[in-house]
Amino acid sequence: MIRFESISKSFDSHQVLKDISLEVKEGELLVLLGASGSGKTTLLKMINGLIQPDAGNIFINNNKVTKKDITNLRRNTGYVIQQVGLFPHYSVFENIALVPRLLKHEEQRIKETVKTWMDRLGLPFDVHARKLPAALSGGQAQRVGLARALAGEPQLILMDEPFSALDPVIRAQIRNDFRTIQKREKITAIMVTHDLQEAVSLADRICLLAEKKVQQLGKPSDLIFKPANSFVKNFIQSDRFQAALIACKIKDLKPFLTETELFNSSDNSLLEVLQTADSQSGKALMSAFYQWEERFR
Ligand SMILES: Nc1ncnc2c1ncn2[C@@H]1O[C@H](COP(=O)(O)OP(=O)(O)OP(=O)(O)O)[C@@H](O)[C@H]1O
Numbered sequence: 010m011i012r013f014e015s016i017s018k019s020f021d022s023h024q025v026l027k028d029i030s031l032e033v034k035e036g037e038l039l040v041l042l043g044a045s046g047s048g049k050t051t052l053l054k055m056i057n058g059l060i061q062p063d064a065g066n067i068f069i070n071n072n073k074v075t076k077k078d079i080t081n082l083r084r085n086t087g088y089v090i091q092q093v094g095l096f097p098h099y100s101v102f103e104n105i106a107l108v109p110r111l112l113k114h115e116e117q118r119i120k121e122t123v124k125t126w127m128d129r130l131g132l133p134f135d136v137h138a139r140k141l142p143a144a145l146s147g148g149q150a151q152r153v154g155l156a157r158a159l160a161g162e163p164q165l166i167l168m169d170e171p172f173s174a175l176d177p178v179i180r181a182q183i184r185n186d187f188r189t190i191q192k193r194e195k196i197t198a199i200m201v202t203h204d205l206q207e208a209v210s211l212a213d214r215i216c217l218l219a220e221k222k223v224q225q226l227g228k229p230s231d232l233i234f235k236p237a238n239s240f241v242k243n244f245i246q247s248d249r250f251q252a253a254l255i256a257c258k259i260k261d262l263k264p265f266l267t268e269t270e271l272f273n274s275s276d277n278s279l280l281e282v283l284q285t286a287d288s289q290s291g292k293a294l295m296s297a298f299y300q301w302e303e304r305f306r
Pocket residue numbers: 020021025043044045046047048049050051052201203
């Protein structure tokens with residue numbers, strides 16, 4: 010659905026992306042993962058024309074993205090950012106109705122759309138529709154931001170650290186709600202995050218960016234168990250508590266490892282434990298992870 014072809018970008022004399030090519034499949038959730046400054050946001054913003062590449066092209070459904078398509082493209086693309094960006098003087102209703110109004114839908118249809126998306130995202134219409142954004146909690150505002158992005162019924166949604174300002178419980182809930190909707194509606198989604206755990210638990214595929222390049226593009230299990238190079242291996246293994254958290258947070262996997270193995274391993278990395286051929290729980294966890302990934306996706 011989306012194809013980046015030999016994309017390069019520099020800011021002043023600092024090159025951020027060099028000859029990047031990758032494809033995002035229709036209906037998949039692709040996570041752009043990488044450390045701060047690795048160019049994730051730059052790549053994302055090229056899709057809706059907020060940043061132009063110096064070299065290379067982007068294709069959406071085999072059509073090259075050009076400047077003249079940008080307005081139309083933005084109307085058909087949901088965009089969700091960490092700062093939410095709700096219009097402060099518009100009510101929740103008016104914020105969510107923004108794109109359907111631009112698309113000139115009838116007022117009755119707009120009302121139904123807004124109500125549907127508020128319901129789906131756990132925002133009771135009668136309670137919240139007339140509020141101004143200042144009267145919402147962070148989690149509610151983020152849900153309104155998602156509803157606004159989804160209300161135009163986009164085929165494509167771009168998300169830049171959409172959940173990172175939220176506390177962990179709310180974050181997990183909204184993340185799961187979003188994933189359910191995205192899968193059901195078959196929306197192609199590209200999400201930027203630097204959070205490994207978020208990437209592993211949400212992504213169909215992860216694109217790990219570093220040193221101007223795509224270091225690996227694959228399923229979460231590919232990056233964890235078959236790292237393409239030492240950079241990917243070190244990135245995944247850099248924080249074994251983070252890795253442990255991934256294993257723990259993913260439903261169904263916890264029984265395969267004991268707390269002791271997860272948190273008190275004397276080895277350098279939990280993943281080394283997992284990858285040790287003679288470790289029964291390592292093998293069991295790997296196989297459970299693969300099964301989980303199959304079922305989940
Ligand atoms: N408009 C700009 N002008 C100059 N430099 C920029 C601009 N936008 C981004 N950069 C630089 O490009 C590099 C990549 O930025 P980008 O925002 O894409 O990284 P990121 O991976 O999304 O990082 P983060 O996780 O911190 O948001 C950074 O060094 C940044 O300072």
